[in-house]
Amino acid sequence: MADEETPETTEEETAAEAAPTEGTEPEGAAAAEEPAAADVESEEDRPAGDVSPPPPALPRREQRAAAKQAAASQRAPRSREERQADRDAERKRKAAQRRRRRLKERERAKATTTAAAEPTLAVHEPTTGRPKERLGRVVSDKADQTITVRIDIARRHRFYEKVVRSSSTLHAHDPSNDAHEGDLVRVVESRPLSKTKRWRLVEVLERAR
Structure with missing residues (x-):
C-alpha cells in the first residue's frame, strides 16, 4: 500500500485557525462579564431608599474607655511610684479646677444676691402672741396644786371620711385646788x-355631778 500523502498546511491557514472568528468571544471573558452584569441587575432591582445603615456609633463612655485603653497599651510600662505620682498630679489638677469653679460660683451668687436685695424693713418691737387655750376634763386631782386634764380630740379622716377620736393628757397648775x-x-x-x-x-366651766 502506498503511504497516504498529508496535505501541507500553509502559514496563512494556521494563522486563520488560531485567530477567533468574528462575533465570538473567549470563554474566560464571558465568564468574567456575567458576575458584573448580575451585580448591575441587583443594584437596579434594589429600591432607591434601601441603603444599608452605617455601623452604630459607640456611646461616649465606651469611646472614652476605648481611647484610654489604647493610650495605656501604647504607654511604656511604669513603676508603682510613677503611677502614684501621676495620680497625685491628676488629683491636684482637679482640685485646682474645683477651687476655681467654686470661686466663680460664689462670686456669681454674691452678685445676684446684691442685685436682688430688697430694702431692709424696719425692725418691729417684739410682741407676745396669744397663748393657747384648751378645754378638757379633769381625770386626777391627787397632787397638790396640780390637776391632770384629758383633752379629747375628734377629727375627720381626709380619705376615709371617718371620725377619728384621740386624747392627750397634760398637767395644769391649780394654786387654790379648786378643780376636782x-x-x-x-x-x-x-x-x-x-x-x-x-x-x-x-x-x-362645769362641775362633776
Whole structure:
C-alpha cells in the first residue's frame, strides 16, 4: 500500500485557525462579564431608599474607655511610684479646677444676691402672741396644786371620711385646788412651772355631778 500523502498546511491557514472568528468571544471573558452584569441587575432591582445603615456609633463612655485603653497599651510600662505620682498630679489638677469653679460660683451668687436685695424693713418691737387655750376634763386631782386634764380630740379622716377620736393628757397648775376629778375646765398655756407643768387653770366651766 502506498503511504497516504498529508496535505501541507500553509502559514496563512494556521494563522486563520488560531485567530477567533468574528462575533465570538473567549470563554474566560464571558465568564468574567456575567458576575458584573448580575451585580448591575441587583443594584437596579434594589429600591432607591434601601441603603444599608452605617455601623452604630459607640456611646461616649465606651469611646472614652476605648481611647484610654489604647493610650495605656501604647504607654511604656511604669513603676508603682510613677503611677502614684501621676495620680497625685491628676488629683491636684482637679482640685485646682474645683477651687476655681467654686470661686466663680460664689462670686456669681454674691452678685445676684446684691442685685436682688430688697430694702431692709424696719425692725418691729417684739410682741407676745396669744397663748393657747384648751378645754378638757379633769381625770386626777391627787397632787397638790396640780390637776391632770384629758383633752379629747375628734377629727375627720381626709380619705376615709371617718371620725377619728384621740386624747392627750397634760398637767395644769391649780394654786387654790379648786378643780376636782370630773370637772370641765379651761386651761391656758404658761411658762414652765415645773418639770411637767406648762399649763395653768383659768376657770371651771362645769362641775362633776
